Amino acid sequence: MLKSQLLFGVSLAALGVAAAELAPYVPAPHQFQRVQTVPAAEIAVTAPDAAKKLTVGDFIKTRSLNGIWKCSGLETSARPIPADDGLDRKYAGTAFDDTKWDDIAVPLNWYKKYPKKQTSEEPYVRGYYRTSFNLTPEELKNSRIMLNFDVVGYDAKVFLNDVEVGNHHGDFTPFKLDVTGAAKAGKNVLAVRVFSDNGPTFGVREKITHVYGSQWSINNIKGGIWQDVTLSIEPELRIDRLTVTPDLAKSGITVDCRIVNPTENSIKVDLLGKVVSAMKGENGAPVGQAAENGFLLKPGVNDTTITVGLKEPKKWSIDAPYLYHFVLSLSERGNIVSAASARFGFREFHVRDSKFYLNGEEIYLFGENIPSVTYGGHGLSTAEEEKKLEKYILGCRNLGYVMLRNAHMPIMPKALEVADECGMMMFNEWGWCFSNGIDADAFHKVNQKELEEFFHATANHPSVAMWSLGNEVVHRNAPPVAREMDRQVELIRSLDKQKRPISTFSGAGGWRSYGETKLDTDVRDLHTYTALSSPWTKLPEELAEIVEGDRRIYGEKELTRPLVAWENVGFSWGIYSDPNFKRGDVREYAKYVAKPTTWGNPNGIGFTGVAPLFKALGPNFNAWAQAHYGRRIFEIYRLTPDYTGFAPWFSNSNLREATLWNQPVFPSLHTEALTFPRNFFADETTKWQLSVVNSGNDSFRNLVFDVAMVAEKDRSVTQAASFKIGDLAAQSRLTRPVELKMPALAPGHYQMRITLRDGGRTVGQNYYDTFVQDPGILSRKIETARPVRILDTGAAKNVAELEALLKAYQIPYKTVKSVEELKEAALLIVPPEIAEEQLVALGSSAELTNFIRNLGGTLLVLEQKNMKSRLPGNQAVTMVGNTFVDLVIPDHPVFAGLDYRSFDTWNNPDKGYVVAGTFVPFTLNAVAAKGPMLGRQDVGMALVEATDGKGRIILSQLEATACRKLDSVAATYLYNLIDYAAGADYWKGALPLADAVDRDYTADKENLVFIDLAEKANVPFRDEVDNDGKGGWTDQGTNDFRMMPLGVQEAAGIRFNILDPDKNNGRSCLVVRGSERQHFPAAIRDIKVGRKLSRLFFLHTAAWGGKGKAGAYRINFADGTHLDYPIEGNQNIGDWWTVAQLPAAKIGILRKNAMDHEVGTFVAEWENPKPDVEIKSIDFLSATEARGNEIDWLPSGTPIPVLVAVTGEKVSDKLLDITGSRFVRAAGLMEHGSTVPAEVKTVKTGSGVQLDISFKASPPKEIPAVLISYDKKDAAADYRYLTFQAKSPEEAVIQVVLPREDWQARLRGDVTLKGDNRWHKYRLMVGRNFENENGFSFDKQRGELFLYYRSLRAPDTARPALNFEIKDITLE
Secondary structure, three states, rough: HHHEEEEEEEEEHHHHHOOOOOOOOOOOOOOOOOOOEOOOOHHHHOOOOOOOEEEEOOOEEEEOOOEEEEEEEEEEEOOOOOOOOHHHHOOOOOOOOOOEEEEEEEEOOHHHHHHOOOOOOOOOEEEEEEEEEEEHHHHHHHHHEEEEEOOEEEEEEEOOOOEEEEEEEEOOOOOOEOOOOOOEEEEEEEEEEEEEEEEHHOOOOOOOOOOOOOOOOHHHOOOEOOOOEEEEEEOOHHHHHHEEEOOOOOOEEEEEEEEEEOOOOEEEEEEEEEEEEEEEOOOOOOOEEEEEEEEEEEEEEEEEEEEEEEEEEOOOOOOOOOOEEEEEEEEEEEEEEEEEEEEOOOEEEEEEOOOEEOOEEEEEEEEEEEHHHHOOOOOOOOOHHHHHHHHHHHHHHOOOEEEEEEEEEOOOOHHHHHHHHHHHEEEEEEEEEEEOOEHHHHHHHHHHHHHHHHHHHHHHOOOOEEEEOOOOOOHHHHOHHHHHHHHHHHHHHHOOOOOOOOEOEEEOOOOOHOOOOOOOOOOOOEOOOOOOOOOHHHHHHHHHHHHHHHHHOOOOOOOOOOEEEEEEEEOOOOOOOOOOOOOOOHHHHHHOOOOOOOOOOOHHHHHOOOOOOHHHHOOOOOOOHHHHHHHHHHHHOOOOEEEEEEEOHHHHHHHHHHHHHHOEEEEEEEEEOOOOOOOEEOOEEEEEEEHHHHHOOOOOEEEEEEEEEEEEOOOOOOEEEEEEEEEEEOOOOEEEEEEEEEOOOOOOOEEEEEEEEEOOOEEEEEEEEEEEHHHHHOOOOOOOOOOOOEEOOOHHHHHHHHHHOOOHOOOEEEEEEEEHOOOOOOOEEEOOOOOOOOOOOOOOHHHHHHHHOOOEEEEEOOOOOOOOOOOOHHEEEEOEEEEEOOEEEEEEEEOOOHHHHHOOOOOOOOOOOOOOOOHHHOOOOEEEEEOOOOOOOEEEEEEEEEOOEEEEEEEEEEEEHHHHHOHHHHHHHHHHHHHHHOOOOOOOOOEOOOOOOOOOOOOOOOEEEEEOOOOOOOOOOEEEEEEOOOOOOOOOOOOOOOOOOOOOHHHHOOEEEEEEHHHHHOOOEEEEOOEEEOOOOEEEEEEEEEEEEEEEEEEEEEEOOOOEEEEEEEEEEOOOOEEEEEEEOOOOEEEEEOOOOEOEEEEEEEEEOOOEEEEEEEEEEOOOOOEEEEEEEEEEEEEEHOOOOOOOOOHHHHEEEEEEEEEEEEEOOOEEEEOOOOOOEEEEEEEEOOOOOOEEEEEEEOOOEEEEEEEEOOOOOOOEEEEEEEOOOOOOOOOEEEEEEEEEEOOOOEEEEEEEOOOOOEEEEEEEEOOOOOEEEEEEOOOOEEEEEEEOOHHOOOEEEEEEEEOOOOOOOOOOOEEEEEEEEEEE
16 A cells, blocks of 8 residues: 555655765776877987987988879679789879769778778779879989888789889788889879778678678778878888887897898998987987997898897886887998887886786786777878877776777777877787688788788887787687687797787687687687676676686696686667657557667667666666676676786776776675675674775775765765775785674665775775665555455465565465455465475466456466466466566556666575566566566566456566565565555556467467478487587487487477487487587588478477577578578577577477476477478578678577477468458448447558558547458358468557357457567467357358457457558468
8 A cells, every 4th residue: 555655754755766866986087198209200310419410200201192082983793803803994004084083082991982882792892093192303312212001901902103013911901112113203193903892791702811800890891091191202221110129127128120222232331229218308318229330231121130228218107108219220431321210118018927017017907998990991180080099098098997909900000109108008909800711721821911010010019018819709610710820829929029918819718609729828818798698696607617617728727827808798889869768658668679689789678688778778878887887897807816807898988987997906895696785774784795906016004994875865974884904915805704784774775885095095995876774664564455365376385485474564364275265356465486396377267367357356476486387368487587677667656665776686695686587478567577688589577567357467576575684675675566466556557468478389280290300310319428529419418308208299289290219210309509519510401391381380499598599490492592590599499408488489398307307398480471382491500500601799609409390380272361362341440339430541462452450549448440341252161260460569459350140150369469560470270269159150251350459358448549550361
């Protein structure tokens, strides 16, 4: 009752979100600034007292060739374009007329100019560029004319004045061409032919020969001249390359120098190498030099090494990024003839004993990612691009990040310059990203060259501290890929004398995803999106599993390589807002439930496993979610000593909360399971673990750990505890048990603030969002407005739990053995299944229907776990737990005093779950929902309320009774729930109960045929040895399905023929590969069918099958076409150890296994859109085979599918097409006594007519209808089904009536239209869900079909307006 929701003078309703949420309690950002440096061109080459002052810029004169060029436009092809094709067009000639060509900016990704030319259908692209520049005779004298391209994507052939001067391949590496031989005084015509392609993800079918970088979308592939082009005039004796290696121990550097002598003569020169400050204001102060006189330059390339000692050098560090220039000059007979420079920082970055060290000091890698693809080629000016980079890099540094990974591919050169000057280390990543379908020999040849170019282009940057040689490349069962990975590492090791750490590729630490090959690497790097792909509380066990696997792969008892996790959390893609979304409107919510959701395109609903839908569709969702889950995930990393670095996948340099997880000294209050403070009872004591993690190099004395509670309502602060810590050494951690007594606070939301003090100085902060409730809510009396009855389920412990609960609330009750005992409008409560297993069978109880519908009783079912239990509306529990539940109806009375934050992680020993199981599918009866984890489809109902006649049904799956004594929100919700159910005032928004999916398919058993799998079966149901590559079932040892019934069996209403392995050479089912068992075949093809079928039914299941794409059935037709029926975990196939009703599959055969665990199969139905064409065969495809070139973003989630049997339904030879050739007319009508008719519009189609029907909003007793007349002449005497296609934007129930000609009998059935605005086929089976009332027969049908806006369960309820389309109405 609403009056009993007043708790000790504080209204529960007043505890909502009226007060603004408190600001985060986090450390202030740093105030680092980008250091100012002197450009290389201004660095003096000559001595300070020289008569003529010369700078580096006097020897290398550079001008930009950026600007407006001419472009031929782009040509595309479905096949690779031959290398010599088009060279006869004379486009490189000086006399070529390019006036009709397009103007194009350089640099620019050419697809910005020609977006329609980037397609998967024709992925190969060619284009031509032309421009010109002038040279003076003086510039040509004793000089080399160099063309410098930072990047051309991908294959460039360069001409100057009709002379081919060079070529280059590489999407990410610079190249320099000596064009002196083709250059001339005056006008010079430069022409470039470019080949590009869109890569294996977007159209390329051949095995790849080079890396492509990011492939999130086709727009990630850039083409043409998309980075800077410069012309440099350099000395005859040209210094081509300088590679600097600092040596801190010797206080000096070594420099590998490459000098090119283009003459045919050997020339003797004096070399002088000197190191000067690059810092502005220090006037190029020298700190060391070394000379080598009489060095003989032979014709061609000359390499030498110079060692320079440094006087009191200043180190480059993250807090003080000091920079130097190394300047090399060449002199002949005392005259300087050439000079060049290289900027560097004096620093070392190494790995030792699984830790990282910068300049000899241990450092924890607080990382982020910078998406390289977002920089360069977008049409920004050089200054705009630099400003954008500085804002991001410096912003990240001031949030406490110390290393950025340039994710997926090399980043434009300016980024590394900015990072050098901001003190930001870079995890420098090569462009081998995702793709593993390589042409091994060709790829190796091309990749090694490009990788070496990448090294030399970036090696001198002090910011480049670590190498990543790719991203998320699956090498499992791919020896050529693993071999090339090791070759990459070998190459970089041979080139990098700094010996910086190398990660074989980012993500490689996720061995379950990418493979268990023992790859050569210095660093193990994990990518995990726990919190998006699975509940956040699972992270500790996932991290432990990764460590254990790493030790196993490398044969180590302890980790010897640092373990980092460089992609976490996410919430940085697939986000869009919907300002029109109406929070609290179940129909609005249902529209999003009906939307498809994928890893890349969550469509809002894909985030509801972790966040409210209103947040996901609202402004600034990414920042809210990143902060909310970043705090949790990165606190776990800080508390897990095996990990020495982490990074979010946020790309957010403004996220204020990042200073929290990046602070060197981190205080934490947590459980042993690494969950954090949430919901408390006032004045009660709880036990916690107190931890302080010092990831810095400062030591502390006399630390004090303070806990304060800040009320959201009035911002008042109450000290809760103060714990003396004492001393804490650098790079150390401590953990100790503590008891926290919560002050006697008023109920409400509080921010628990942790302040770590060293004397009067704050050295660490943390905060937790909490809720406090008076413990009196556990036993406060509830006044009832109706009798209360407990249903005795036969589970005595569960009944006792409920009895104790009602006694605590001082509610009088009686226990009944059966529903038959109920003779009045009481509240019937089904006990929660929390103490022992119980089976509840209320799905089709006539007595229960009478109790609710006619007597006006209320049924309240508390949390259930038995998936065999059946509840009204045929609801059944699906056991998928989660830490978050979304409030579909947030203003419902059961949520009084609570809000969306309250249903996020409870004090539940079972992973902090708020819900352990839900009802699927989602219907308009949902009050609260458990959304899917990202990339999945399963939306379940956590709280259901519905009307049924005079009565009401409430089904609650929240873990409230299990957690009520542990969690104050659970206790508050449970009190509200019981108070509401027992009260007099019910919520007026409840809708009539919608039926869940039927347990059986609608099919005529006599019309089914078995598909013979005997020839293609590859394994038996029995196995013996786990993962030996030989076994049966899913190769999990005796954890198998040897108890499978054989022969003709019925499952989900369909007959199947299950093979007896003893009669089929030991083979009984078909299994294809998945992540955990790669030795199974990628596909099993050509399962013979050879007949016309209207439907196929698949009896199947999966191991590790709870999520992800499991594969596909490819249906091959006799006309040469095929269709794929995708199979996806928790959609139309599930895990054989967790069998439950799925959105697109029904429960199949269930059996207890040797471990006494119930395992089983699923039955999925495929409707054939081409029933008039013979099905020739079926191919059974694994996920990798079905995916083709589509990137698998979570390869660890690939199930192992098992096909047990297939049954087909024969095409009917008796069809009466009501909306086809037999259609007469359609008209809007109304039921007798109604006043509001329906409206119907007839639209002609190729196969008949489509009806667009409009039912207006209908108050009680108003029932609009549609009449469809058809020609019944020569109709068959018997039909099995009425089928039709319908499309509706709203979920709604319509009633279909087929009357007898005398109106004295009829067929009648309800159909629930899916509200996703997509076409679906619906099927009513005569005698089942198309009830025969009073002896209807088809030989006396009236020739009229009626559609009513009503249902059998709620014939007189008000209904909202409904507009839907219907077609292909057929009697079969």
